[in-house]
Amino acid sequence: MEKTAKITFCGGTGSVTGANFLLEVDGKKILIDCGLTQGMNLADNINWDPFPYESKEIDILFITHAHVDHLGRVPKLLHEGFRGKIYSTKPTKSLALPMLLDTTGILCKNTDLGLDKIYTEENVKLALSLWEGFDYHQKLTITPDLEVSFLNAGHILGSAMIKFVYNGKSILFTGDLGNSPSMILPDTEKITGIDYLIMESVYGDRNHESKDDRRKFLEATIEDNYKRKGTLVIPVFSLERSQELLFELNNLVENKRVPVMPIFLDSPLAIRLTEVFKQYKSYLNENAQHAMKSDKYLFDFPGLHNTLKSEESKMINDVPNPKIVIAGSGMSTGGRIVHHERHYLPDPNNTLLLTGYQVVGSPGRLIQEGLKTVRITGEDVIIRAHIVTILGYSGHKDSDGLLSFVEDTQETVKKVFVVMGEPKSAMFLVQKLRDNLGIDASAPELGQSIVLPC
Numbered sequence: 001m002e003k004t005a006k007i008t009f010c011g012g013t014g015s016v017t018g019a020n021f022l023l024e025v026d027g028k029k030i031l032i033d034c035g036l037t038q039g040m041n042l043a044d045n046i047n048w049d050p051f052p053y054e055s056k057e058i059d060i061l062f063i064t065h066a067h068v069d070h071l072g073r074v075p076k077l078l079h080e081g082f083r084g085k086i087y088s089t090k091p092t093k094s095l096a097l098p099m100l101l102d103t104t105g106i107l108c109k110n111t112d113l114g115l116d117k118i119y120t121e122e123n124v125k126l127a128l129s130l131w132e133g134f135d136y137h138q139k140l141t142i143t144p145d146l147e148v149s150f151l152n153a154g155h156i157l158g159s160a161m162i163k164f165v166y167n168g169k170s171i172l173f174t175g176d177l178g179n180s181p182s183m184i185l186p187d188t189e190k191i192t193g194i195d196y197l198i199m200e201s202v203y204g205d206r207n208h209e210s211k212d213d214r215r216k217f218l219e220a221t222i223e224d225n226y227k228r229k230g231t232l233v234i235p236v237f238s239l240e241r242s243q244e245l246l247f248e249l250n251n252l253v254e255n256k257r258v259p260v261m262p263i264f265l266d267s268p269l270a271i272r273l274t275e276v277f278k279q280y281k282s283y284l285n286e287n288a289q290h291a292m293k294s295d296k297y298l299f300d301f302p303g304l305h306n307t308l309k310s311e312e313s314k315m316i317n318d319v320p321n322p323k324i325v326i327a328g329s330g331m332s333t334g335g336r337i338v339h340h341e342r343h344y345l346p347d348p349n350n351t352l353l354l355t356g357y358q359v360v361g362s363p364g365r366l367i368q369e370g371l372k373t374v375r376i377t378g379e380d381v382i383i384r385a386h387i388v389t390i391l392g393y394s395g396h397k398d399s400d401g402l403l404s405f406v407e408d409t410q411e412t413v414k415k416v417f418v419v420m421g422e423p424k425s426a427m428f429l430v431q432k433l434r435d436n437l438g439i440d441a442s443a444p445e446l447g448q449s450i451v452l453p454c
């Protein structure tokens with residue numbers, strides 16, 4: 001009988017978020033990621049539709065990395081009876097606990113949709129009990145004909161591409177691909193010998209500013225804010241962007257490139273996640289490992305205050321300007337940033353600095369697009385503050401980066417499936433792969449299944 005692998009695109013098509021792919025191969029049902037679809041809120045209602053597969057029948061769930069749009073529906077999968085194995089790299093497993101607890105803490109409040117029954121601490125504990133962490137390149141034998149390994153994606157700590165080799169054919173799921181070189185992570189591994197590629201396309205249609213420019217912009221933004229005696233508000237994703245920004249600020253402050261002023265990391269989740277980074281020094285790049293030797297308080301420097309408790313957070317308002325406040329969530333859909341935005345954005349002396357991806361419809365995106373009044377978690381906020389966007393801090397490869405990533409395996413690749421991007425971005429990348437590399441590329445639709453000869 002002819003050997004095949006079947007992929008069903010159950011989430012993460014036509015959208016950056018909600019990654020969820022079903023791979024049926026050699027009698028096994030395997031999921032790659034089980035993320036939340038996010039837009040206006042931490043979780044859109046579409047997340048609560050039934051999965052298009054029987055959760056009980058899934059043998060293994062692979063998690064590419066610890067962002068919520070890749071693992072946020074794990075509690076729902078368990079609630080529906082999944083009792084298989086969860087596999088990821090070791091740091092991803094360690095990061096998953098604070099990420100899932102944080103998500104649970106927010107979603108369990110939604111009793112109308114019964115999320116309090118799904119997003120429970122018991123389900124998070126259960127997930128961790130089924131979870132096994134592996135090193136990059138460690139080979140897992142799933143069946144005599146099916147082998148799996150994790151390759152470094154360079155996107156966040158522990159992020160992995162997942163490579164399945166079945167009957168000599170390679171299928172690679174990229175997860176999210178890092179904007180290498182990163183300040184703290186090793187570069188995305190070069191891939192070769194891949195037959196089928198399922199790849200992200202967040203910035204499929206755009207290129208980033210150069211990395212030198214972004215540091216100059218950050219420096220200039222901080223200096224401007226200092227001169228205006230304002231508050232610089234920076235919404236950040238707790239995972240990775242916070243740590244990269246701290247690393248960058250650490251450099252700027254210690255090299256006296258910017259004036260000293262109080263900097264608040266007002267995110268309990270980011271503070272907890274930073275602790276995990278300290279545990280996995282060997283997963284950081286040489287530059288960061290070296291910096292950690294000479295500066296043992298990397299992610300910690302003069303002027304930085306970690307505000308874990310909410311009383312401490314409230315006191316930030318009383319600290320005289322100029323100052324910097326870093327808080328989550330990164331797209332202003334919730335978290336402590338919301339209070340700071342309500343307080344600081346109506347004042348023209350203040351600045352809002354956006355450094356991360358802002359999903360369509362999110363308050364962050366609306367502010368970025370220049371709206372003068374934006375509804376932030378149920379309250380209209382008048383925007384008079386300066387709005388600055390620095391795209392160079394993106395954790396994703398840009399359009400040229402994605403193309404050269406595929407170029408390395410151009411010789412062998414038979415099909416590329418472009419996912420995890422807004423439709424415009426995915427289609428642009430599809431066209432670029434066809435035109436520039438002559439590759440058979442397509443952007444699958446939600447629910448579509450594809451059978452691949454192996």
Ligand SMILES: [Zn+2]
Nearest residue numbers: 065067155176
């Ligand atoms: Zn990610």
